[in-house]
């Protein structure tokens with residue numbers, strides 16, 4: 001029986017794929033084999049000794065202590081692209097909200113309640129406060145051309161916008177999906193100095209923290225609008241507020257409200273709704289559950305953010321799964337323990353990623369407990385289990 005602990009509500013379309021005779025799924029599992037999580041902060045979470053894997057039903061993993069998980073041999077998965085459609089649509093909404101002053105206009109019109117027959121006349125008189133530019137013909141800068149950024153860039157072209165993209169680490173797969181009409185920015189300055197709208201789609205890391213600061217904002221075109229559906233920490237909120245106050249920035253749309261931003265007329269604050277669609281929630285849950293299941297049952301790793309991709313068709317009777325440091329002589333030491341126990345290797349896979357590596361060995365018989373202990377004692381082995 002596998003025990004899965006949920007730290008956020010996870011779509012039952014996903015959890016329903018875990019057979020009830022082999023899995024328990026609950027918020028209060030004492031010794032979980034795996035955790036399913038969305039945005040719950042795991043930096044203060046006590047990682048149980050039993051924990052083998054964490055499935056982030058979503059893209060960003062900045063709420064998970066990934067390095068500490070690696071040290072404990074806990075595989076962290078996310079669900080690339082599974083909620084990108086939902087976020088893309090919200091970004092389109094954000095573009096329109098930022099341009100046409102929709103939030104302020106909606107608030108204002110409600111103040112006319114009770115004015116009876118005057119309402120029509122007051123609307124026509126008051127609407128001039130909410131004039132805002134059309135998107136067509138304006139330039140949109142997209143920073144980060146991954147699952148979301150590419151969808152936003154391609155769709156903005158259909159709105160008649162000129163689109164410039166920046167992503168020095170873009171994958172070949174991603175490049176194939178991008179419209180050829182997107183202008184390639186060689187550096188961020190090109191985006192900052194020439195775009196009317198700038199939208200952020202990069203992960204929050206130590207390199208991207210506060211990437212939009214006072215100096216960057218000062219280099220932007222007067223009236224520029226910033227959209228942040230990536231993470232609040234990418235943007236210096238105080239610098240944004242000053243630039244809104246001075247009129248240098250036209251609007252800041254954020255999916256990550258902070259107290260200091262609320263109430264400012266230039267801020268459109270959305271309560272982290274980018275991925276909150278049934279479609280995205282289902283997609284993420286299904287993908288995270290499938291990833292966890294394949295890892296727990298077969299040791300296969302797909303879409304991990306801290307360990308290498310490793311998939312091997314099952315053969316033999318049992319499978320040894322060893323997470324270890326990426327150092328010399330690991331495979332020979334593990335194989336020696338296997339052969340000393342009289343086990344025959346039917347198949348073997350070894351993959352590495354940075355400091356860590358992963359070895360799966362299919363053997364012809366069940367692996368006795370002492371062999372697991374012997375492998376666990378090898379210098380550099382982080383975690384071992386037999387399935």
Ligand SMILES: NC(=O)C1=CN([C@@H]2O[C@H](COP(=O)(O)OP(=O)(O)OC[C@H]3O[C@@H](n4cnc5c(N)ncnc54)[C@H](O)[C@@H]3O)[C@@H](O)[C@H]2O)C=CC1
Nearest residue numbers: 059060144145146147148167169201202203229230274275
């Ligand atoms: N508002 C919401 O509900 C959601 C927010 N997000 C946020 O959006 C981020 C992006 O999501 P996806 O597009 O699905 O991820 P992704 O991994 O497909 O794309 C991220 C892209 O950013 C690029 N990148 C990384 N560092 C960069 C840098 N310094 N400069 C330029 N490009 C850089 C990468 O090469 C990659 O192409 C997530 O990390 C998450 O923080 C994701 C999903 C939902």
Ligand SMILES: O=C(O)C(=O)COP(=O)(O)O
Nearest residue numbers: 038039058059060275276
């Ligand atoms: O996938 C992401 O990175 C998100 O920000 C979505 O977060 P959520 O799953 O809606 O709490």
